[in-house]
Amino acid sequence: MALNIVTYIFIGIGLFFNLVGSVGLHRFPDMYTKLHAATKCTTFGSIFLIIAVIMQAANIWAQGGTSQSVMCIHAVLALVALLITNATGAHAIARTAYRSGEKPAKAVVDDLEKKEND
Amino acid sequence: MNWFPAVIVLVVCIIICVARILMGPGAPTRLVAFDTTNTLVVASLVIAGMMFNHAIFIDVAIVYALLSFTMTLYVAKYIGGGKF
Numbered sequence: 001m002a003l004n005i006v007t008y009i010f011i012g013i014g015l016f017f018n019l020v021g022s023v024g025l026h027r028f029p030d031m032y033t034k035l036h037a038a039t040k041c042t043t044f045g046s047i048f049l050i051i052a053v054i055m056q057a058a059n060i061w062a063q064g065g066t067s068q069s070v071m072c073i074h075a076v077l078a079l080v081a082l083l084i085t086n087a088t089g090a091h092a093i094a095r096t097a098y099r100s101g102e103k104p105a106k107a108v109v110d111d112l113e114k115k116e117n118d
Numbered sequence: 119m120n121w122f123p124a125v126i127v128l129v130v131c132i133i134i135c136v137a138r139i140l141m142g143p144g145a146p147t148r149l150v151a152f153d154t155t156n157t158l159v160v161a162s163l164v165i166a167g168m169m170f171n172h173a174i175f176i177d178v179a180i181v182y183a184l185l186s187f188t189m190t191l192y193v194a195k196y197i198g199g200g201k202f
Contacts, residue, residue, distance in 0.1 A: 078164055
């Protein structure tokens with residue numbers, strides 16, 4: 001089936017990016033690059049994983065499944081919640097890390113400091 | 119469809135992130151690792167709902183995503199201090 005092949009490809013992309021995000025969380029030197037790697041990669045991977053679930057549930061729903069309709073619609077809601085909360089949470093974390101005095105590892109110029117003093 | 123290996127890989131990712139929560143230097147790094155763990159838990163809950171064929175897992179995933187977002191914001195406010 002073509003849909004199963006597409007679903008396996010989507011699951012592969014999602015798992016690869018989730019794994020890359022987790023490894024990047026370990027390997028990068030300071031907090032801002034860790035945030036960059038972890039948040040972007042895991043959001044992208046989770047989008048693909050949930051889209052794979054949505055496709056399979058919609059396929060079973062189209063063939064006459066009953067509980068899969070609820071599953072498909074709620075998976076879309078979970079995707080929307082994930083998209084909104086991840087970006088906003090990452091923004092809040094970056095701002096609070098700067099305000100608590102955390103500096104980037106090899107930073108030379110800090111433009112934000114000048115801006116906050118004005 | 120065989121969803122079980124996907125859940126296994128996601129659990130490995132979650133274990134890596136929890137290790138960074140335990141090791142990480144400083145509170146903001148721990149908060150980043152915590153946020154990443156929440157994202158991975160939401161994805162694995164959705165896949166578990168499809169795997170066990172229960173829609174209740176996906177409802178739990180929605181509520182978990184919203185509550186973990188609230189908790190991330192409050193911990194960020196606590197760490198940052200001052201006006202928010």
